[in-house]
Amino acid sequence: MSTRAWVEATALSAGLAACAVASVYWGVGHGPDAISAVFDPRLGNALWASGKIGLSAGVILAIATPALASAYLIDGALPPRLLVALALASALAPDLIHALVWRALLQPGLGVRWLAEDLTAPAFQCATVGLLLAVKWTPFAAVVATYAAGRRRAEQNRLLRLAGVGTATAFWRAYGDYTGRSGAIAGCVGVLLGLRQHEASDMLFSGGTGFGAEGLSQWTTKVALTFLDPGRASAEILVVILGVLVVIGLASRFVRADRAT
Amino acid sequence: MTGHRGASNLANLVLTTVALGPFAVAVAILVRLPRTSADHMDLRPFLAALPASFLTALAIGAVTLLAVFGFSPALGAGKRSAPLRIAGLCLAIFAPPIVLVLVGALALTSSTGWQPWLPWLLQVVTAYPFVAAAAAIALEPDLRAIARVGLASRGVRSGSMWLALRLAPTASAIILMLAAGVAFQGYLINLLLRDAPQRDALVALTALFPHTGIAWRSGLLATLAIWVIYLLLSLAVSLKLTPGSSKS
Numbered sequence: 246m247s248t249r250a251w252v253e254a255t256a257l258s259a260g261l262a263a264c265a266v267a268s269v270y271w272g273v274g275h276g277p278d279a280i281s282a283v284f285d286p287r288l289g290n291a292l293w294a295s296g297k298i299g300l301s302a303g304v305i306l307a308i309a310t311p312a313l314a315s316a317y318l319i320d321g322a323l324p325p326r327l328l329v330a331l332a333l334a335s336a337l338a339p340d341l342i343h344a345l346v347w348r349a350l351l352q353p354g355l356g357v358r359w360l361a362e363d364l365t366a367p368a369f370q371c372a373t374v375g376l377l378l379a380v381k382w383t384p385f386a387a388v389v390a391t392y393a394a395g396r397r398r399a400e401q402n403r404l405l406r407l408a409g410v411g412t413a414t415a416f417w418r419a420y421g422d423y424t425g426r427s428g429a430i431a432g433c434v435g436v437l438l439g440l441r442q443h444e445a446s447d448m449l450f451s452g453g454t455g456f457g458a459e460g461l462s463q464w465t466t467k468v469a470l471t472f473l474d475p476g477r478a479s480a481e482i483l484v485v486i487l488g489v490l491v492v493i494g495l496a497s498r499f500v501r502a503d504r505a506t
Numbered sequence: 507m508t509g510h511r512g513a514s515n516l517a518n519l520v521l522t523t524v525a526l527g528p529f530a531v532a533v534a535i536l537v538r539l540p541r542t543s544a545d546h547m548d549l550r551p552f553l554a555a556l557p558a559s560f561l562t563a564l565a566i567g568a569v570t571l572l573a574v575f576g577f578s579p580a581l582g583a584g585k586r587s588a589p590l591r592i593a594g595l596c597l598a599i600f601a602p603p604i605v606l607v608l609v610g611a612l613a614l615t616s617s618t619g620w621q622p623w624l625p626w627l628l629q630v631v632t633a634y635p636f637v638a639a640a641a642a643i644a645l646e647p648d649l650r651a652i653a654r655v656g657l658a659s660r661g662v663r664s665g666s667m668w669l670a671l672r673l674a675p676t677a678s679a680i681i682l683m684l685a686a687g688v689a690f691q692g693y694l695i696n697l698l699l700r701d702a703p704q705r706d707a708l709v710a711l712t713a714l715f716p717h718t719g720i721a722w723r724s725g726l727l728a729t730l731a732i733w734v735i736y737l738l739l740s741l742a743v744s745l746k747l748t749p750g751s752s753k754s
Contacts, residue, residue, distance in 0.1 A: 316517035326744050328518060331525040333740035338733050345729045346532045349722060355535060384525040387517070412513055 270479035282481040290456060291464035292485070294371055298446065298460060299439025301375020306386055307432030309379070313387035314394060314427060315419035319405060319412070324388050332384035343381050344448035351449070367454035374446045374458060378438050386434070390427040461485065529733055536726045 282288060317323065324332070335343075350356035351365050351373075364373040405415050443462035446452070452459040469478040 313517050313521060316513040320514035322514035324518065324521065327741070328521055328525070329744040330737060330741040331522065333744060334733065334737040335525040337740065338736045342729055342732055342736075343528065345725065346528045346733075349532055349535050349726055350528060352722075355539075355722065357531065380524055380528065384521045387521060416513060 267479075267483060270476065270483055282477065282484050285481065287456070287464060288461075288481050288484075291459055291461045294446075294453070294456075294458055295440045295442075295460040295462075297371035298375045298378070298442060298458070299436040301372045302378040302382075302439040303375075303432040303435035305376065305379035306383060306435035307428040309383045310386040310390050310431035311420055311428040313383070314390035315416055317391045318394055318419045319415040324391060328384070329388055332388045335381055336385035338381075340378075340381070340442060340444040341448060343377055344445045347377050347445075348448055365450070367457055370450050370453045370458040371446075374442070374449060375435075375439055377445050377449070378442060379435060382435065382438065386427075386431045390431070393427070529730065532726055532730060536723065536730070539723050539726075 351361045353361050363369065364376070410418070440460075441462065442460060443466070446458045446460050447463055450458045452463060465478045465482060468481065469475050
């Protein structure tokens with residue numbers, strides 16, 4: 246196999262996933278499944294919940310990551326080794342481990358009472374799951390962003406020395422300069438992590454009050470394994486995958502148009 | 507130094523609090539918990555499943571490691587396809603749990619049922635795309651440099667994977683950790699393995715609590731034990747990864 250073909254095949258290996266879904270639909274699904282999937286209110290509810298979770302995680306990561314990286318940036322410092330290890334451990338530890346710890350924190354009579362009252366309210370359950378994911382990934386994202394800014398940090402320091410500006414001014418300049426790329430990447434990662442998550446919401450709220458925090462993964466699991474209807478599940482997922490591809494395609498066009506101008 | 511040392515100290519404090527805070531509070535809860543007879547849960551299933559889970563994760567990490575370095579010759583030759591990579595990465599991040607559910611459902615409803623090798627195959631299929639794509643993008647400069655050395659010195663493609671492995675032990679360690687971390691999160695797979703002997707440690711852990719609602723002490727102990735293992739592994743990687751001084 247040529248190297249180029251291998252790279253493309255690997256980068257698009259997720260395409261295999263789409264093919265697997267399509268093959269299941271082809272094998273056990275039916276035409277009406279796809280039509281009913283589009284108009285299924287529970288699917289809409291699951292997409293909305295996943296979107297809220299992803300958006301919460303994405304917004305927090307997009308704001309916090311460049312802020313923390315900027316704090317290192319203006320100091321010309323790197324996070325110490327122990328902190329790098331903590332950040333790595335936080336990111337790598339399974340969602341379930343974090344969710345179990347948060348479950349204890351939010352347990353009435355066991356954890357932190359005011360935290361439990363606020364964060365477990367039905368209106369905030371999706372945001373709480375997003376917060377959990379953001380807390381899990383922010384340290385790692387900030388460490389990576391700081392290390393990735395190596396050359397820029399040196400240049401920034403040189404300019405700051407020449408200008409002799411105060412800490413707050415230096416921070417806001419660095420934040421403004423740095424927010425775009427690292428914030429956007431961290432935000433996108435947060436949204437995607439929120440969209441695909443399963444364990445956190447399941448462990449924290451068991452789908453939430455009135456299925457308010459039941460994400461897409463939980464819903465399709467239920468359809469496939471509890472209702473034993475893989476045809477309908479595959480139809481729903483095909484609809485979602487097509488939606489993802491359309492969004493990616495549109496985003497790519499915008500990026501190309503932006504570069505052309 | 508610019509005289510803004512307080513900023514990085516504050517960042518250190520914030521990051522430490524965020525990374526350590528929930529687990530520190532969990533320890534506090536654990537210390538405060540009264541010992542009750544109802545909390546004497548059997549940790550043996552969890553402990554028995556733990557080595558197999560870690561070995562599986564590391565094995566998948568090793569496979570992924572070799573696969574990721576396959577990128578290096580193409581990157582060194584300057585071949586890129588950003589939109590395709592982005593699309594692949596987005597789908598890879600989004601799709602795996604869904605595929606698991608469907609494949610699992612199909613297996614459950616088929617007449618053959620589960621095969622012993624199926625869970626392992628599912629682990630590789632779901633862990634590999636995400637880790638391979640993410641690591642290849644994150645480590646692209648390293649991989650390019652490695653590939654240039656490989657192409658200049660040997661001019662071969664087939665040997666560059668092994669060369670990369672030899673030249674980049676730190677990058678190898680990161681990829682291994684990332685793959686192992688992702689593979690160990692195969693919680694969904696193991697949801698499908700309730701009656702199979704290859705139960706995952708995490709599933710054994712969730713059997714302890716909190717759905718039972720009483721075994722907080724055992725459950726928190728097991729949770730913290732897993733986290734400490736991850737912390738020790740991360741510490742080993744960070745000692746290789748970071749420079750000696752925390753100030754540049």
